[in-house]
Amino acid sequence: MIIDGLGFVETEYFEFDELKLENGEKLSPVRIAYETYGELNADRNNAILICHALSGDAHVAGWHRGDKYPGWWDGMVGPGRAFDTEKYFVISSNVIGGCKGSTGPSSINPVTGKPYGLEFPVVTIKDMVNAQKKLIDHLGVRQLLAVVGGSMGGMQVLQWVVSYKDLVKTAIPIATTAHLSPQGIAFNEVGRRAIMSDPDWNGGDYYGGRAPERGLALARMIGHITYLSDESMREKFGRELKNSERYGYDFSTEFQVESYLHHQGESFVKRFDANSYLYLTKAIDYFDLANGTTLFDAFKGVKARFLVISISSDWLYPPYQSREIVMALTANEIDVSHVEIKSGYGHDAFLLETGQLTHVITNSLQKQRVQDLMIEREPLVMHEKMQMKEAAKRMIEGEFTHLPIGSRDGRLIGIITAWDIANAVANGYNLVEEILTEEVVTAYSDELIGAAAKRMEKHNVSSLPVVTTDNRVVGIITSDCISRLIAGDERRNGNPET
Amino acid sequence: MIIDGLGFVETEYFEFDELKLENGEKLSPVRIAYETYGELNADRNNAILICHALSGDAHVAGWHRGDKYPGWWDGMVGPGRAFDTEKYFVISSNVIGGCKGSTGPSSINPVTGKPYGLEFPVVTIKDMVNAQKKLIDHLGVRQLLAVVGGSMGGMQVLQWVVSYKDLVKTAIPIATTAHLSPQGIAFNEVGRRAIMSDPDWNGGDYYGGRAPERGLALARMIGHITYLSDESMREKFGRELKNSERYGYDFSTEFQVESYLHHQGESFVKRFDANSYLYLTKAIDYFDLANGTTLFDAFKGVKARFLVISISSDWLYPPYQSREIVMALTANEIDVSHVEIKSGYGHDAFLLETGQLTHVITNSLQKQRVQDLMIEREPLVMHEKMQMKEAAKRMIEGEFTHLPIGSRDGRLIGIITAWDIANAVANGYNLVEEILTEEVVTAYSDELIGAAAKRMEKHNVSSLPVVTTDNRVVGIITSDCISRLIAGDERRNGNPET
Numbered sequence: 001m002i003i004d005g006l007g008f009v010e011t012e013y014f015e016f017d018e019l020k021l022e023n024g025e026k027l028s029p030v031r032i033a034y035e036t037y038g039e040l041n042a043d044r045n046n047a048i049l050i051c052h053a054l055s056g057d058a059h060v061a062g063w064h065r066g067d068k069y070p071g072w073w074d075g076m077v078g079p080g081r082a083f084d085t086e087k088y089f090v091i092s093s094n095v096i097g098g099c100k101g102s103t104g105p106s107s108i109n110p111v112t113g114k115p116y117g118l119e120f121p122v123v124t125i126k127d128m129v130n131a132q133k134k135l136i137d138h139l140g141v142r143q144l145l146a147v148v149g150g151s152m153g154g155m156q157v158l159q160w161v162v163s164y165k166d167l168v169k170t171a172i173p174i175a176t177t178a179h180l181s182p183q184g185i186a187f188n189e190v191g192r193r194a195i196m197s198d199p200d201w202n203g204g205d206y207y208g209g210r211a212p213e214r215g216l217a218l219a220r221m222i223g224h225i226t227y228l229s230d231e232s233m234r235e236k237f238g239r240e241l242k243n244s245e246r247y248g249y250d251f252s253t254e255f256q257v258e259s260y261l262h263h264q265g266e267s268f269v270k271r272f273d274a275n276s277y278l279y280l281t282k283a284i285d286y287f288d289l290a291n292g293t294t295l296f297d298a299f300k301g302v303k304a305r306f307l308v309i310s311i312s313s314d315w316l317y318p319p320y321q322s323r324e325i326v327m328a329l330t331a332n333e334i335d336v337s338h339v340e341i342k343s344g345y346g347h348d349a350f351l352l353e354t355g356q357l358t359h360v361i362t363n364s365l366q367k368q369r370v371q372d373l374m375i376e377r378e379p380l381v382m383h384e385k386m387q388m389k390e391a392a393k394r395m396i397e398g399e400f401t402h403l404p405i406g407s408r409d410g411r412l413i414g415i416i417t418a419w420d421i422a423n424a425v426a427n428g429y430n431l432v433e434e435i436l437t438e439e440v441v442t443a444y445s446d447e448l449i450g451a452a453a454k455r456m457e458k459h460n461v462s463s464l465p466v467v468t469t470d471n472r473v474v475g476i477i478t479s480d481c482i483s484r485l486i487a488g489d490e491r492r493n494g495n496p497e498t
Numbered sequence: 499m500i501i502d503g504l505g506f507v508e509t510e511y512f513e514f515d516e517l518k519l520e521n522g523e524k525l526s527p528v529r530i531a532y533e534t535y536g537e538l539n540a541d542r543n544n545a546i547l548i549c550h551a552l553s554g555d556a557h558v559a560g561w562h563r564g565d566k567y568p569g570w571w572d573g574m575v576g577p578g579r580a581f582d583t584e585k586y587f588v589i590s591s592n593v594i595g596g597c598k599g600s601t602g603p604s605s606i607n608p609v610t611g612k613p614y615g616l617e618f619p620v621v622t623i624k625d626m627v628n629a630q631k632k633l634i635d636h637l638g639v640r641q642l643l644a645v646v647g648g649s650m651g652g653m654q655v656l657q658w659v660v661s662y663k664d665l666v667k668t669a670i671p672i673a674t675t676a677h678l679s680p681q682g683i684a685f686n687e688v689g690r691r692a693i694m695s696d697p698d699w700n701g702g703d704y705y706g707g708r709a710p711e712r713g714l715a716l717a718r719m720i721g722h723i724t725y726l727s728d729e730s731m732r733e734k735f736g737r738e739l740k741n742s743e744r745y746g747y748d749f750s751t752e753f754q755v756e757s758y759l760h761h762q763g764e765s766f767v768k769r770f771d772a773n774s775y776l777y778l779t780k781a782i783d784y785f786d787l788a789n790g791t792t793l794f795d796a797f798k799g800v801k802a803r804f805l806v807i808s809i810s811s812d813w814l815y816p817p818y819q820s821r822e823i824v825m826a827l828t829a830n831e832i833d834v835s836h837v838e839i840k841s842g843y844g845h846d847a848f849l850l851e852t853g854q855l856t857h858v859i860t861n862s863l864q865k866q867r868v869q870d871l872m873i874e875r876e877p878l879v880m881h882e883k884m885q886m887k888e889a890a891k892r893m894i895e896g897e898f899t900h901l902p903i904g905s906r907d908g909r910l911i912g913i914i915t916a917w918d919i920a921n922a923v924a925n926g927y928n929l930v931e932e933i934l935t936e937e938v939v940t941a942y943s944d945e946l947i948g949a950a951a952k953r954m955e956k957h958n959v960s961s962l963p964v965v966t967t968d969n970r971v972v973g974i975i976t977s978d979c980i981s982r983l984i985a986g987d988e989r990r991n992g993n994p995e996t
Contacts, residue, residue, distance in 0.1 A: 023747035122747040182731040182755040186723045189756045190716060192749065197712040199697060214695040221688045222720060225681065230816065233680040239786060247784055249521035249620035251690065251776060255783065257680040258687045278749060285753065286745055288737060315813065318728065 005070065005078035006037050006062030006085060011101055016134050019096070025121040029110070032135050033058045033101025034093035037077060038085035043375055043481045044142040048083055049132065050092040051149030051156035053350075054223070054280050055272060057100035060092040075354035082358040082365075087485045088145065093135055095128040095156075097280055099273035102131075106207060106273045117275060118204035125152070125287045129159045136167075143167055145372060146365065147304075150174035150350035151317065152280065155287045158325070161304040162289060169372040172361060174309040175350040177321040178295050178328070179288040184316060187226055188281040191219030195274045204275050216274040217265030224264045229313040229346030233257060295328035305335035307364040309357070311349040312342050337364065370452050371445040373482065374466040374475035379406030382413055386432040392421050402476065404465040405436060410472040412465055414438040442467045443477050453482045503568065503576035504535050504560030504583060509599055514632050517594070523619040527608070530633050531556045531599025532591035535575060536583035541873055541979045542640035546581055547630065548590040549647030549654035551848075552721070552778050553770060555598035558590040573852035580856040580863075585983045586643065591633055593626040593654075595778055597771035600629075604705060604771045615773060616702035623650070623785045627657045634665075641665055643870060644863065645802075648672035648848030649815065650778065653785045656823070659802040660787060667870040670859060672807040673848040675819035676793050676826070677786040682814060685724055686779040689717030693772045702773050714772040715763030722762045727811040727844030731755060793826035803833035805862040807855070809847040810840050835862065868950050869943040871980065872964040872973035877904030880911055884930040890919050900974065902963040903934060908970040910963055912936040940965045941975050951980040 011033050018028040035058045040047060050060050050073065061077035063070045077083045083090050094102035097120070105120035112119070136144065147160045147168050154176025161171045177184075195201055198215030206212060228236075237257040241247075244254070253259050289298045306329055310322035319340050329336040339360045343349035350357070380386075380394055382405045395403050395418060405414045414436040424435045443452035443464040456464060456479050466475040509531050516526040533556045538545060548558050548571065559575035561568050575581040581588050592600035595618070603618035610617070634642065645658045645666050652674025659669045675682075693699055696713030704710060726734075735755040739745075742752070751757050787796045804827055808820035817838050827834040837858045841847035848855070878884075878892055880903050893901050893916060903912045912934040922933045941950035941962040954962060954977050961976040 023745075118749070122749075179737060181728055182735040182737065182753065183723065183726075183728045185737070185753050186719075186731065186755050186759055189751075189753075189759060190719045190723070193719065193760075194692060194716055196749070197696070197716060218688060218692055218695060218716070221684075221691065225684045225688070228681075230679060230681045230813070233684065237680040239677060239680065239683070247521075251616070251620075251694070251780065253687075255680065255683050255687075257684050261684055261687060262691075282749065315728070 003063050005074055005081070008065055009035055009037065009059070009062030009071070010064070011035055011058055013101065014135050014138050016138075019127065019131055019134070021121055021127045022124045023122055027096065027103060027121060027123070027127075029103070030096060030131060030134075031101070031103045031107070032093050032096070032131060034091060034135055035059060035062075035071075036139065037061060037090040038088050040089040040139065040141065041481045041484055043373070043478055044140055045145065045373055045375070046087065046481060046484065047089045047091055047136070047139070047141040047144050048146045048148065049136065049144050049160070050077070050083070050090060051132075051147065051153035051160075052092065052095065053149070053151035053153050054277075054284065055268070056153070057098070058092050058094040058102075059100075060090070072351065073354075076357060076361075082354075082361045083148075089141070091136070091139065091141070093132055095280070096131045097123040097128070097276060097283060099276040104273070105204070105275035105279055115207040117207065120275070120279065122282055123279060124283050125155045125159050126163060128283065129156055129163055132156070132160075133164060143169060145368065146170040146172055148172035148174070148361070149176075151176055151347065152284050154317075155284065158289050159287075161302050162298060165301055165303050168304040169368070170307065170364065171304040172307045172309065172364070173322075173325065174357070175311050175314050175317050175322075175347055177317050178298070178325050179290065180285055181321070185285045187222060187316075188285055191222050192278050192281055194218035194222070195278060198274075201274060204278075206274070211269065212274045213269040216269045216272065216277060217262075219277055220268040220272075221261045221265045224261060226316045227346060227348045229315065229344055231313055231344040232346055232348075235344065236260075295324065296331050299328050299332045299334060302329075302332065302334055306337065307360065308336060308338045309350075309360065310338070310340045311345070311347065311353070312340055313344050314347045314349065316347040366448075366450070368449050368485070369446050370443045370449055370466055370477055371474075373449055373485075374443075374445065374477040376475045377404070377473070379404040379410065379412065379465070379473040381406055381408055382432065388421060388424050388430055388432055388435065391416055391432050395421070400476075402461075402463045402465070404440075404473050404476065405432065406473050412440060412442065412467055412471050412473050415440045415465060440465060444469065445474055449477075449482055449485060452477060453479075453485075456482065501561050503572055503579070506563055507533055507535065507557070507560030507569070508562070509533055509556055511599065512633050512636050514636075517625065517629055517632070519619055519625050520622045521620055525594065525601060525619060525621070525625075527601070528594060528629060528632075529599070529601045529605070530591050530594070530629060532589060532633055533557055533560075533569075534590075534637065535559060535588040536586050538587040538637070538639065539979045539982055541871070541976055542638055543643060543871055543873070544585065544979060544982065545587045545589055545634070545637075545639040545642050546644045546646065547634065547642050547658070548575070548581070548588060549630075549645065549651035549658075550590065550593065551647070551649035551651045552775075552782070553766070554651070555596070556590050556592040556600075557598075558588070570849065571852075574855060574859075580852075580859040581646075587639070589634070589637065589639070591630055593650075593778070594629045595621040595626070595774060595781060597774040602771065603702070603773035603777055613705040615705065618773070618777065620780055621777060622781050623653045623657050624661060626781070627654050627661055630654070630658075631662060641667060643866065644668040644670055646670035646672070646859070647674075649674055649845065650782050652815075653782065656787050657785075659800050660796060663799055663801050666802040667866070668805065668862065669802040670805045670807065670862070671820075671823065672855070673809050673812050673815050673820075673845055675815050676796070676823050677788065678783055679819070683783045685720060685814075686783055689720050690776050690779055692716035692720070693776060696772075699772060702776075704772070709767065710772045711767040714767045714770065714775060715760075717775055718766040718770075719759045719763045722759060724814045725844060725846045727813065727842055729811055729842040730844055730846075733842065734758075793822065794829050797826050797830045797832060800827075800830065800832055804835065805858065806834060806836045807848075807858065808836070808838045809843070809845065809851070810838055811842050812845045812847065814845040864946075864948070866947050866983070867944050868941045868947055868964055868975055869972075871947055871983075872941075872943065872975040874973040875902070875971075877902040877908065877910065877963070877971040879904055879906055880930065886919060886922050886928055886930055886933065889914055889930050893919070898974070900959075900961045900963070902938075902971050902974065903930065904971050910938060910940065910965055910969050910971050913938045913963060938963060942967065943972055947975075947980055947983060950975060951977075951983075954980065
């Protein structure tokens with residue numbers, strides 16, 4: 001066992017008073033289990049949120065002390081990995097309704113002092129996202145550079161960009177759908193029915209007694225078949241027998257594939273709560289982004305750009321369901337790329353094909369534009385005889401070291417720095433026009449951040465006013481954020497072995 | 499309710515002493531439930547055997563008194579239908595291990611006087627076919643003009659042509675495979691586990707008590723999802739709710755597709771035995787025609803011609819599994835046609851697409867050749883001074899009205915009829931050469947039966963010697979058999995509305 005990548009990490013907890021739910025009820029109090037990796041930059045705009053699937057949790061990457069395995073997407077998250085923790089502040093949290101530290105049906109119901117069981121309200125993907133929003137605010141994140149997730153995690157991604165249009169810069173939904181198919185609902189319902197048919201389930205009130213392990217194991221076995229492909233099962237198991245060369249002519253576990261499924265079922269019941277399985281599959285069934293309108297309408301006004309990833313052999317969330325998302329986005333003139341990962345692993349490929357995923361996601365994240373990382377800021381509007389004191393005051397209030405000065409129509413006419421003001425004091429100048437630097441290095445809002453970073457380096461400045469093509473000031477971009485994003489690449493390019 | 503097609507039919511029963519099974523055990527006694535439609539012709543060579551799938555039975559077509567629905571493939575079997583009961587003698591039987599009248603786990607174990615339960619031996623597809631062979635013999639069938647079946651029925655078809663190479667003329671396996679895929683095994687195992695996890699299953703010993711209905715319903719629900727396609731479920735159910743326009747935010751049955759599955763599960767438990775479900779799925783899992791060799795080897799020496807039918811949207815037995823069969827047959831230079839039915843219905847299309855199936859099967863059956871229907875018969879070898887008495891004796895022994903006379907090397911040199919002999923007696927002739935008709939109308943063994951029938955009609959004869967291209971006699975074909983096969987077509991062509 002090599003503890004590489006992020007090394008040891010720990011789950012943290014955030015509690016808040018109350019969450020209003022889609023069904024009209026309130027959940028109170030709400031606890032969110034979460035992990036973060038990397039550091040939030042000073043501009044608080046380098047955060048990436050990772051959303052987990054049905055059986056996932058907040059422990060995306062790194063190692064918990066004593067564990068045999070790292071987090072569920074460790075290959076994707078860490079220094080130098082697709083979600084490079086030297087560049088990004090990566091956040092993940094357990095969904096509400098789950099059983100991995102966030103409030104769910106196994107949590108104590110404050111009204112009764114006992115576990116909720118079926119008294120827990122039915123939560124939706126939207127409710128999960130709203131709870132995550134509280135966490136994001138709590139962490140002081142100003143924007144989400146990206147929201148990413150596969151399967152149920154992908155549904156959360158789609159809900160994020162619709163619920164919080166101004167917050168998300170890039171959306172990366174993987175192997176998911178904008179509304180679960182009836183086939184998907186059918187498989188979920190059979191799983192739920194397996195749990196609810198287990199006498200140990202006891203109407204959901206089994207905490208402290210025997211858990212409905214047979215039912216939950218069955219549900220997991222059904223689910224697991226849908227996560228693999230016919231092809232991958234043939235390659236992995238074929239018709240191999242487990243312990244014998246001949247048929248036993250009895251009902252013991254005989255084929256390798258049976259043994260594998262039983263193992264999946266048995267290990268799952270040790271780590272998952274049956275009621276959470278009911279609640280989360282129900283949330284998945286209910287997910288329908290169009291919500292009575294059309295998918296085209298649902299994406300109206302969405303500002304994020306998209307990287308939609310599907311998997312060629314995924315028959316649970318087949319590629320046509322990703323293409324449906326892509327078409328609705330394109331019809332809304334939203335910037336979208338669609339990559340279909342060629343893989344025989346089926347739905348599970350979103351966890352397994354880290355090589356291909358790293359390639360397409362890294363490429364996409366490197367295409368961040370200046371507008372994705374700038375701080376929106378209006379310039380100080382210049383008027384005749386503007387006093388230096390007015391500029392200094394604005395500078396101190398906003399904690400800026402650079403202050404763009406604009407004309408009445410917002411066009412950039414110059415910049416002043418703290419150094420300029422000190423110089424003015426030393427030399428007895430009093431008017432802004434006396435110290436204004438009119439030749440200003442700028443960044444364009446839609447250029448790639450790499451280009452802006454090079455310009456900063458070349459001119460040895462720590463921030464650039466961001467302007468549109470007609471020279472209107474829309475914000476400012478700082479070297480703190482940019483250098484962090486660029487540094488990782490340069491380090492790796494210089495020494496590809498690390 | 500219109501009682502059309504075959505009208506009312508009844509299930510019959512055939513019992514025999516003992517069947518030796520693949521696992522080395524013996525099943526004794528064995529009862530087979532069966533139905534037959536149409537009439538066996540005098541040559542006993544117009545029989546077609548239909549094999550049923552997992553949940554099917556001997557009641558393929560026609561109506562049982564009091565039933566709301568006809569047999570499970572009624573659209574395919576009856577006067578003027580694909581398996582035209584005016585031409586063919588159609589046989590179907592319930593498989594052993596089943597629960598529809600043939601001996602299975604719910605039958606009485608003669609050793610204990612109680613139902614077998616898990617004491618019933620594990621039977622295989624080969625065992626089922628061997629039991630059917632006993633029935634075929636009992637019915638006096640000399641050859642099977644065709645053996646046909648879908649899904650598990652198709653497995654029996656494949657086993658028939660391999661186990662009884664000389665008996666089957668045409669094999670029509672539909673939506674099936676030569677060996678179940680690990681995905682198929684996985685679904686079956688989850689279904690079995692659902693039954694065996696139900697406390698009411700009680701180790702298989704539940705007869706007279708509560709049957710494991712929850713487990714069996716679950717198994718059926720799982721199975722049913724695999725019989726449909728993603729596409730057909732979207733078209734049939736979409737995301738429609740059952741009774742409401744809004745989500746109920748609870749765990750009741752809410753979506754149409756859930757309601758449909760529950761109905762399937764609930765109605766299945768009323769008509770099927772849970773232990774039979776275990777045994778039949780196990781037989782399906784075990785099925786592997788290659789049996790340790792290759793599929794190419796398995797088909798060596800097979801004499802039947804094949805019509806292999808797959809279904810475009812079938813993901814349980816996908817078309818590639820039919821192509822695998824076709825390739826192994828082709829490599830053995832066996833006459834094979836492959837038709838892929840274009841249908842969105844998934845695996846279930848083999849029950850639903852009766853229009854397309856009728857078209858391809860009728861076409862195939864009309865391509866019966868003379869050799870498929872002739873009675874193999876060696877000619878009487880002519881020698882000098884052969885006495886008329888010798889010919890008359892052979893004629894009476896074989897109950898022939900026409901006796902082909904051949905040379906020593908088997909070539910046809912003439913024919914004599916009962917009329918010729920009567921004529922000889924009247925005129926005092928004594929030698930065969932005196933009454934021999936040397937100009938003989940013949941049929942070629944590989945010509946289509948339609949052509950031979952026309953020749954018979956033109957020359958007003960009731961049988962034709964069948965010869966190879968070098969004029970060797972290989973058999974005889976009679977008008978009884980042929981006219982029956984042709985009559986139906988002419989009737990329909992004359993009045994297409996009937």
